[in-house]
Amino acid sequence: MKDLKPIISSLLRAKMAPLLLILQIAVTFTVLVNSVYLMVEKHADITAPTGLSENVLFSFQIPHQGEEQSQKIANMYKHLEAIRALESVERVSIINSIPLSNRGGGFDIKMNPDDPVYVSKAAAFTGSYDLIDTMGVKLIAGESFSLVDEEALNDLGLGRSTGVIISKALAQSLFPENWHQALGSTIYLNQVPHNIRGVVEHLAGPWSFWQYKKNNIILPTIFLMTDITFLVRSHEGLREQTMKDVVELLMQDPHLHIDELKTFTEFKEAAYQAQNAAYTTLQFVIVGLVLITMLGVFGQTRFSVLKRRKQIGTRRALGASRMEIIRYFTIENLLITLCGATLGALLTILANNLVVAHLELSPVPWPYLAYSSAIVILSGLIAAIQPAINAANISPAEATRTV
Amino acid sequence: MLKMRGVAKSFITDTVKTQALHPFDLEIQQGEFVAVVGPSGSGKTTFLNIAGLLEEHTEGQYFLDEKETTGLSDKFKSSLRNQKIGFIFQSFNLIPELNLFDNVEMPLRYRDFSAKERSERVLNALEQVGLAGRKSHYPQQLSGGQQQRVAIARALAGSPSFLLADEPTGNLDSKMAEGIMSLLKDINKQGTSILMVTHDMDQAQQASRIVEIRDGYLNEQKVAKTA
Numbered sequence: 001m002k003d004l005k006p007i008i009s010s011l012l013r014a015k016m017a018p019l020l021l022i023l024q025i026a027v028t029f030t031v032l033v034n035s036v037y038l039m040v041e042k043h044a045d046i047t048a049p050t051g052l053s054e055n056v057l058f059s060f061q062i063p064h065q066g067e068e069q070s071q072k073i074a075n076m077y078k079h080l081e082a083i084r085a086l087e088s089v090e091r092v093s094i095i096n097s098i099p100l101s102n103r104g105g106g107f108d109i110k111m112n113p114d115d116p117v118y119v120s121k122a123a124a125f126t127g128s129y130d131l132i133d134t135m136g137v138k139l140i141a142g143e144s145f146s147l148v149d150e151e152a153l154n155d156l157g158l159g160r161s162t163g164v165i166i167s168k169a170l171a172q173s174l175f176p177e178n179w180h181q182a183l184g185s186t187i188y189l190n191q192v193p194h195n196i197r198g199v200v201e202h203l204a205g206p207w208s209f210w211q212y213k214k215n216n217i218i219l220p221t222i223f224l225m226t227d228i229t230f231l232v233r234s235h236e237g238l239r240e241q242t243m244k245d246v247v248e249l250l251m252q253d254p255h256l257h258i259d260e261l262k263t264f265t266e267f268k269e270a271a272y273q274a275q276n277a278a279y280t281t282l283q284f285v286i287v288g289l290v291l292i293t294m295l296g297v298f299g300q301t302r303f304s305v306l307k308r309r310k311q312i313g314t315r316r317a318l319g320a321s322r323m324e325i326i327r328y329f330t331i332e333n334l335l336i337t338l339c340g341a342t343l344g345a346l347l348t349i350l351a352n353n354l355v356v357a358h359l360e361l362s363p364v365p366w367p368y369l370a371y372s373s374a375i376v377i378l379s380g381l382i383a384a385i386q387p388a389i390n391a392a393n394i395s396p397a398e399a400t401r402t403v
Numbered sequence: 404m405l406k407m408r409g410v411a412k413s414f415i416t417d418t419v420k421t422q423a424l425h426p427f428d429l430e431i432q433q434g435e436f437v438a439v440v441g442p443s444g445s446g447k448t449t450f451l452n453i454a455g456l457l458e459e460h461t462e463g464q465y466f467l468d469e470k471e472t473t474g475l476s477d478k479f480k481s482s483l484r485n486q487k488i489g490f491i492f493q494s495f496n497l498i499p500e501l502n503l504f505d506n507v508e509m510p511l512r513y514r515d516f517s518a519k520e521r522s523e524r525v526l527n528a529l530e531q532v533g534l535a536g537r538k539s540h541y542p543q544q545l546s547g548g549q550q551q552r553v554a555i556a557r558a559l560a561g562s563p564s565f566l567l568a569d570e571p572t573g574n575l576d577s578k579m580a581e582g583i584m585s586l587l588k589d590i591n592k593q594g595t596s597i598l599m600v601t602h603d604m605d606q607a608q609q610a611s612r613i614v615e616i617r618d619g620y621l622n623e624q625k626v627a628k629t630a
Contacts, residue, residue, distance in 0.1 A: 003512065005505075006501055006505050006508075006509065006512070009500065009501055009502070009505055010498070010500035010501060013499075013500035013501075013541075014500055310496065311496075311498055314490075314492070314496040314498070315509070316457075316481065317455065317457055317484060317490050317496075318484070318485065318490060318509065318510040318513070318557070319481050319482060319484050319485020319486070319510050319513040319514070319561075320481060320513055321477055321478045321481040321482070321513075322477050322478075322481075323478070324481075324513060395457070395458070396455075396456075396457040396481075396484070397452045397457040397458045399457065399490065399492060399496055400448055400451060400452055400455075400457065400492065400493075400569050402493060402494070
């Protein structure tokens with residue numbers, strides 16, 4: 001680091017060109033930090049576990065058949081049994097809405113009916129008693145529903161005392177210190193008390209963009225709407241076949257029409273389409289920012305080498321080896337990128353404070369400053385290699401050249 | 404101290420071979436002040452570059468303090484230049500962004516001197532050229548003559564075997580040139596050998612020996628010097 005002092009002195013003397021590059025790096029850095037943060041967030045979103053057995057599930061809708069409610073219910077169970085009897089079907093349940101389908105309903109969750117404000121919000125999935133098993137979600141505490149809990153009604157059956165199963169994320173938001181306390185506790189949905197009888201590990205909600213998307217409740221009530229939604233779980237690797245089998249079975253009844261026949265994978269893809277597009281765009285933005293940094297550093301280093309040909313020749317004549325010239329330009333460059341990254345980090349912290357104070361957004365976490373510094377410094381180093389080697393190749397005889 | 408045997412330099416461009424310097428022998432002893440004269444384009448700069456290890460000769464052998472320099476690696480040659488040769492250039496070649504102290508210290512940084520020793524050497528050298536009081540000034544704040552004195556201090560600071568001066572007064576007016584010449588003579592009197600390239604015969608006359616280069620041929624001038 002013997003070169004450090006003269007390098008700092010020269011940079012302080014030269015001022016303008018290095019300062020402009022430092023500013024450029026600082027601004028790039030600030031955008032980079034946010035882009036990297038957003039990208040990682042999007043990635044976490046896209047790859048977040050849904051809790052469901054994604055590859056074996058599909059769903060479809062058929063309309064209710066019959067005039068009377070009892071007739072409708074009987075027909076519904078007849079179809080359910082017929083589908084369950086198919087060889088390729090592992091399980092089948094009735095459900096009010098499919099996770100990530102953009103359709104569903106939810107509640108404000110209160111711990112006390114008289115509380116003026118809710119503790120959290122959650123979406124509700126309601127249907128057959130064995131919905132959890134069909135979805136493939138993992139029960140990590142408490143107990144599942146049994147057949148006796150199931151009932152078909154014209155509403156969600158909030159007055160029934162079957163209890164509810166909730167997602168772990170909801171348990172954590174109700175009991176941040178120890179989510180296990182949720183089990184056996186009472187929550188209020190529309191002022192009606194419900195006992196929490198079970199907790200599932202993960203369960204994706206109906207809307208991928210909703211703030212409370214991980215908070216979900218499961219109820220064992222088959223909610224009679226215009227159409228019946230079936231969620232079918234095929235045997236591993238047999239989803240296509242199962243879909244064909246189910247269609248074939250139902251098409252035996254000429255009055256029946258099947259709607260919304262979709263795999264869960266399709267729902268998930270559609271739900272995350274925007275996030276996927278943003279993720280891809282952010283990747284391009286980051287590559288672009290890295291290129292801008294590299295071009296800036298490359299240009300500045302190259303210019304400074306061209307401008308200092310004679311000076312470099314003189315240094316070589318006075319005893320600097322090729323390696324020492326490369327070292328000189330590498331250190332000079334490293335100093336500039338470090339200053340740029342530091343200034344950028346300060347800008348980011350400043351922007352963070354503003355964002356938190358005025359926009360109620362979450363600030364960029366600290367590690368992202370480190371990631372971005374690493375990206376900027378590494379790109380700077382790579383960009384400086386070629387001009388530094390060029391500088392090292394300047395002949396020491398350049399010192400005696402008069403023109 | 405410096406011994407050249409059959410040293411020559413030729414360039415080959417496409418199929419044409421140009422002989423920049425024809426084979427010559429030259430020996431310079433410790434304490435000598437040798438002037439190399441000749442018109443422009445005669446091969447003076449090529450000779451200077453070879454003597455200064457800035458350029459490789461294509462034939463012959465060049466010994467510096469008994470050490471054969473032909474075919475040495477870049478690292479080795481750089482360190483030989485740094486330790487054995489003190490360069491003085493026609494246009495001073497000071498680094499404008501560095502103050503006088505840092506300029507003189509620059510070649511010392513390529514050696515294993517401690518910061519304290521570097522500082523002592525810089526101050527001594529600046530003292531020797533009469534500019535110790537201006538160590539924090541920048542080259543642009545000095546006259547041409549003063550800048551060349553700084554360059555001489557830079558050349559002296561590393562205690563080289565000899566000074567290699569390339570037209571040291573070429574960019575100076577006659578009064579300043581005179582000052583630089585007398586400084587060089589003083590340095591020579593104190594025992595440092597000097598090899599000076601010049602086209603000025605008057606200055607060459609002040610050296611202890613004159614070597615003439617004409618059309619790539621190097622000849623010792625037999626004419627006795629006047630001073």
